[in-house]
Amino acid sequence: MAKNTYMRWRLPLVCLLWEVAMIVLFGVFVRFGAEADAHWEEEKREMNLTSDIENDFYFRYPSFQDVHVMIFVGFGFLMTFLKRYGFGAVGFNFLLAAFGIQWALLMQGWFHSFKDGKILIGVENLINADFCVGSVCIAFGAILGKTSPIQLLVMTLFQVTLFSVNEYILLNLLHVKDAGGSMTIHTFGAYFGLTVTRVLYRPNLEQSKDKQGSVYHSDLFAMIGTLYLWMYWPSFNSAISDHGDAQHRSAINTYCSLAACVLTTMAFSSMLQKKGKLDMVHIQNATLAGGVAVGTSAEMMLTPYGSLIVGSVSGIVSTVGYVYFTPFLESRLHIQDTCGIHNLHAMPGLIGGIVGAITAAAATEDVYGKEGFIKAFDFTGVYRTRTPSIQGGFQAAGIVVSLLMAFVGGAIVGGILKLPIWGDAAAENCFEDDVYWEVPEDEESDAYHMHNPDKPASP
Template sequence: MAPQYAPSLRSRLAPLLLFLQIGFIVIYYFYVEIENNVNGITFRNLYSVFQDLNVMVFLGFGFFSTFLVRYGFSGSGFNLLVAVMATQWALILNGIESWYYRGKIWIDMKSLVIAEMCTSLVLISIGAVQGKTNPVHLVLMALLEVFGFVLNGWLLQTLLKVRPLNSIMLLHIFAAFFGLVLTRVLHRSETEYEKEKLNRKTGLFSMLGTVFLWMFWPSFNSILLLEHHSPERRLRAVCSTYLALAVSAVASFALSVLSSHKGKVNPTHFLSCLFAGGVAVGVPMPVIHHPWEAMTIGLTAAVVSTIGFRYFKNHMLFAFDCHDTCSILSTHGLPGLLGWLAHLLLQIKHCDDHTTATRFAVFHISALFITLSTSLIMGILTGLVLKWDIWRPPQDKKCFDDQAYWKFEHLAVCK
């Protein structure tokens, strides 16, 4: 039988990338300028966390995506491609307000940091469809998801008067449910998943990415407090995040051993649940005043994440035809919802007036409802766009395989 080759993307990927990049250059030529009035202290503070965020985006998520045994090049390479495209696009969308009032999109370190945080949103969602999509799909997905997230922030600011930076911390919930509904729309009933596994080498690289994410997560959670908050608030954010991460790391070890029939650490459980505490503590960070609160959130997040990974992934596949490759529901979705609930409870606890507490509860629930609605709607629309055969989706037998997209001379098939 003649070998089945993956459809060529030469007529799709190269024109799309060149068209988008030239379009970005034109937009930047006419409408984008670099800010002139720069505060030296603010620049140094933001540049240090910008570097930390770069490590998370390009090394952390990049290496974390290499766990599939035959998809390592694609996992890391497509991560880089999507990240740089999404960052350029996010700078434009986040600068529309500046363009409207000032006639130009002025960029500085703060706008770069926010754009890369929007990029991390896309890299989280990619985990749900990893191995089942081609790079054309991923680039289009990045453009539509960043647009949806910016739209969600505008809705929160317009309808609920939410501060622009506070809405960004809902990115874990937005990304997780966007990815889940997207993979549901793109589901293939006959896809074979025998290549969806890891070995010692790919697991080691993925572990390296997880360690990078774990190390720099305190910077991720404290970035939004750098400009308008006191050093005490920033210190509290860093310490709370570190303690939550430490507790979730310990708990993920213990729970992985408990959930194993032979009492061994399951690497997939550990990799997915290690930084659940950092995800969960991001939303309630402004109302955490004591170390034990952050540690409790970290412990609960690890429990929820481990249980979700152990039981929800297969259940979502068989019950809802929702195949979540990287288990973003248990890694980001459930801890994100837990953090949202913790924020609600802690804020109500600190309120002495019942009327104020009730108003905050309504406000908080409304923010979650808007975020979930926008995420699900944009996920469905993106899935419908990506289902078009014009994008040449990979064949079922070519899913989770680098050879569909990368040239390896020693693995070439001779006719």
């Protein structure tokens, strides 16, 4: 079953046309927000600010850069664990994220930063664009090694769109809190990706089974991704929280949750293998579940010990998922999940949504202070009569909406990606960089010379 994976005209065409579209749309719509505009001096007086340091840039830029690293190095290198798909992992992640952030600036801008016909952007928009693309990187994890770059760009286009709609429903219509994106990023992104990979099910994927594993150094490259995700996750969950205590608290809660998660992951990784040895797949992935699982509640008064509990539980759930659920999903439900995003993002994302709903429902003026209570949940304007338990209900509704959007959206987009025009590889060529990349000859020639010891090495 030879497939046409020739990209020479298709990929350039998509990239160039879409970039032109971005330029036109940015030209029509996107302008600098007040804090990035040269009129800032006058603006500052109006906003009654005494110093340049109160520009939102200084509140959020360090967190933005950490998030930026998570998207490009974190996700990119996490997926280099495959022995022969490192270029695709890092390179396609780079491509889809670079396109995705442009489209996300527009989509999210229309929904959230639209004023007098213009989208006004600042550092918070850059963070939100990175967040939005994060959900695409997650979905990419499910289909890693099995799709063409064009399919990835098409998926990005649709997923960013759906993400923005879902985010609008949650944040604006349901008035849900989700600063770290347990629901909007992880639950939505993961179930979207799992639905897409289900639709794209490849019955003959065992033909490339020898390429689905890692080699020693590819596992170390993946650990670069893991550690940057793990270290910067406190920045991720606090990046768009309210200035002051909320950002501070989000970082602490996330730090605690992640620390606990490492211990339970190591425990279960050893416990669930007959020989008691640790498995790099678990260390690379399940140690991060703690960050996902406090995504909604980190900015709330979850407390450090609450964070330890959530982190511990999510590490266990995630590791168990790798050992038992992933094989089950593949064999019974025909869901081929290359990176195991079901364990790292889907289940911990659900936990995060639920913990967020409970934490919100349990909020009291006593715990938050009178002002803090109103500020934390934005109980102002039409929402000033909302009670914590009602907020908890809306939070729960946010999970359901995210799931529905993911399933329906994923099914439709999966259907589109199944069209035989996108240049994906045949089953036996999956997980192989050689299909879309110029690959240096080292390993081939090594293998060749191993079998032909009389020939000289390299030309």
